[in-house]
Amino acid sequence: MNDRDFMRYSRQILLDDIALDGQQKLLDSQVLIIGLGGLGT
Numbered sequence: 619m620n621d622r623d624f625m626r627y628s629r630q631i632l633l634d635d636i637a638l639d640g641q642q643k644l645l646d647s648q649v650l651i652i653g654l655g656g657l658g659t
Contacts, residue, residue: 627641
C-alpha cells in the first residue's frame with residue numbers, strides 16, 4: 619500500500635475490525651456480479 623492509499627483509507631485502517639491487514643485484503647479482492655436481470659433497473 620502506497621502513501622496515497624494509506625491516506626485515502628486511513629479511517630478504515632483505524633478501526634480494530636479492519637486495521638491494516640483487513641484493508642490490504644480489501645484492496646487485493648475482486649468481485650464479479652452476474653445476472654442481475656430486471657432487478658438492476
